[in-house]
Every structure is written in structure tokens, then in C-alpha cells.
Amino acid sequence: MVREIVIWPDPRLREEARRVEVVDDSVRALIADLFETMYAANGVGLAAPQVAVAKRVITIDTSPKQEGVKPLALVNPVIVKTEGETVYQEGCLSIPGEAEDVTRAAKVWVKALDKDGKEFEVEATDLLAIALQHEIDHLDGKVFVDHVSALKRGLIKRRMQRLKADREQEKAEGKPSQPQRQGTPGL
Numbered sequence: 001m002v003r004e005i006v007i008w009p010d011p012r013l014r015e016e017a018r019r020v021e022v023v024d025d026s027v028r029a030l031i032a033d034l035f036e037t038m039y040a041a042n043g044v045g046l047a048a049p050q051v052a053v054a055k056r057v058i059t060i061d062t063s064p065k066q067e068g069v070k071p072l073a074l075v076n077p078v079i080v081k082t083e084g085e086t087v088y089q090e091g092c093l094s095i096p097g098e099a100e101d102v103t104r105a106a107k108v109w110v111k112a113l114d115k116d117g118k119e120f121e122v123e124a125t126d127l128l129a130i131a132l133q134h135e136i137d138h139l140d141g142k143v144f145v146d147h148v149s150a151l152k153r154g155l156i157k158r159r160m161q162r163l164k165a166d167r168e169q170e171k172a173e174g175k176p177s178q179p180q181r182q183g184t185p186g187l
């Protein structure tokens, strides 16, 4: 099932997600929904808080942009080691239409449980390393704009609030709304 993606700013994207105690069928169903929602939105990663589920579960598939990688589902992922530094222009399905340079570790080693509850470790570079850090940030209530200047973040926040207001209006009216002017011209 494709689920609705929460748009930032939203308190559900600010929460610390809870660790999964047992990887059962409900967690596997969540993983299936994350993959389906991620692919439907053409994303390379998705974290459960982005579909309003406060659990430490993420999916990643950078294979469209990176060779030699496979789709990954990670439960309770933990970064155990990092190396180097790299800058990458990031986007986020919860912050549509925005992209900014973010500095992160160039290489990461991540431990997690797979969909059968078995522990595994992944060693990642390039986009996979970026995506792992970006998704694990979501589990800790962080988004990529928390890594950019307060000025840029403020501008992006205003654009997202406008986008959300417009979408609400579309829902209410059942049709696309015209851009609304801010403030009171002439007063």
C-alpha cells in the first residue's frame, strides 16, 4: 500500500522513532509499504516517520544511480563507524522541490536487523552512504535542512508552509487553488 508522505515542518518528523522489539509480520508489512511508497515517489530512500510511523525502520534503493548495490530494508540501524567527509546536494521526499549541499561522512558502516530479524552489517560509500545517514537522521527527528544555515532553512520552511496550505486548499475545494497573495497590499 502506498502511504501518504508527511511534509516538513511537522511534529511527526521531529520525534525520536522507537526501536523495534520484534521483527514480526506487522514490521514486514511496514517494510513492504515503505518500498512501495518510495518507488511510487521515485525516492532512493524512505524512513518510517515519513509515513507517520514512529518506528526505527528504513528502506533504501540507490541502484538507479549507483552500481553494485541492492535494495535494503534496515530495522534499528546504527552507524558503527564513519570515515572521511563529502558534500552532496540532497533532497527529501518530505521537503519536495528543495535541494541543498550537505556535508556528511564519505563512508559508513551500519549495523541493522533485516526483515527476518537477523543482524547484518553494510559498508557504504557514495550515494548509499549519504542515503543511510539521511534516513537514520529521520529516525532521530532530523531532516537535511537541519544541516544547512538557519537563513536557508527559514526560507525553505516558509515555502513548505505555503505548499502545505495550498495542498490543504486543493483538498478542501477539490481543485487546484491559485497562488494566494501574502499580507494586506496597500495597508
Ligand code: GNR
Pocket: 042, 043, 044, 045, 046, 047, 050, 088, 089, 090, 091, 092, 093, 094, 130, 131, 134, 135, 138
Ligand atoms: O530520494 C531521495 N533522494 C536523496 C538525494 C540525495 C540525498 C538524500 C536523498 S534521500 C531522498 C528520499 C528521502 O527523503 N528519504 O528520506
Ligand code: NI
Pocket: 091, 092, 093, 094, 134, 138
Ligand atoms: Ni528524507
